[in-house]
Amino acid sequence: MFKVLLIEDDISLFGEIKDRLTGWSYEVVGIQDFNHVLQEFTLEAPHLVIIDIQLPKFDGFHWCRMIRSYSNVPIIFLSSRDHPTDMVMSMQLGADDFIQKPFHFDVLIAKIQAILRRVYNYSTDQIKLKTFHDATIDYEKNKVSTKIASIELTKNETLILKTLIEQKNKIVTRETLIKDLWDDERFISDNTLTVNVNRLRKKLDELGLGQFIETKVGQGYIATEGANIYD
CATH class of the missing domain: 3.40.50.2300 (Response regulator)
Structure with missing residues (x-):
């Protein structure tokens, strides 16, 4: 219970x-x-x-x-x-x-x-850890770490990052993120997602990673790694 x-x-x-x-x-x-x-x-x-x-x-x-x-x-x-x-x-x-x-x-x-x-x-997913640029992401502990520092994320921020990284270098629509996070987009304000993504990006800035979460106006968001196909 x-x-x-x-x-x-x-x-x-x-x-x-x-x-x-x-x-x-x-x-x-x-x-x-x-x-x-x-x-x-x-x-x-x-x-x-x-x-x-x-x-x-x-x-x-x-x-x-x-x-x-x-x-x-x-x-x-x-x-x-x-x-x-x-x-x-x-x-x-x-x-x-x-x-x-x-x-x-x-x-x-x-x-x-x-x-x-x-x-x-x-957290029952088989993959608990993921690397992104020079950082290690612990999905279970909601933590992103580099050799010199680490940050704590909320559950929502972790799941947003997880969804974006699983489809890195591909645009993830706002609708997809809302549905993945909250199951039923009918009950969610679009601004709620914006606030969560901005908060995630601000935290990642502390590790020098915020720039790799990009906003594609009118489309969604993208986590870039390696060659950016949109350059």
Whole structure:
């Protein structure tokens, strides 16, 4: 049974979400003290976190940042606010998805199922390591390393990189990436993919690799290695 930590201070909404997820055989736990969210997260060790933006004491962005400094657990944001910067901010902080309230529970369930299937099943692939230029990519540990440095990736960033490298020197369409990552593109904002790719490229820049993930306007993305057929 997967455990979901639901960080939501609206008691009525918490109860409704918990009842729905319990009906789908998820174990749902909440927060007892919103001053110590990270401690309770560590104690519960959930498989997935659902977090509201507006919370007592500190907002969801703060706690997402704290959790990300400790863990790559999948995170879904919930928000009643409709400003696009909220979604951009959540993705920049390492969230896996963003759902605006009010939402349909079928959408929430579909997103949870897709994330859990992707995060906890993909590591069964036979190939765990891959080289790209002078770096080694560990798909299981979500890490890219060179002889002098290494970076940590989120699950989404690892899978984006994995998909691009498996088809290196070939354009991978945005639609293909969205479908591979989230299973059902109907529930995904196109901007969500853009934010994830930009965040991945920024991290790769720390190793001098960001330039090898190129954007092909109107087509998609390409990981280049060796002779670039588009030069």
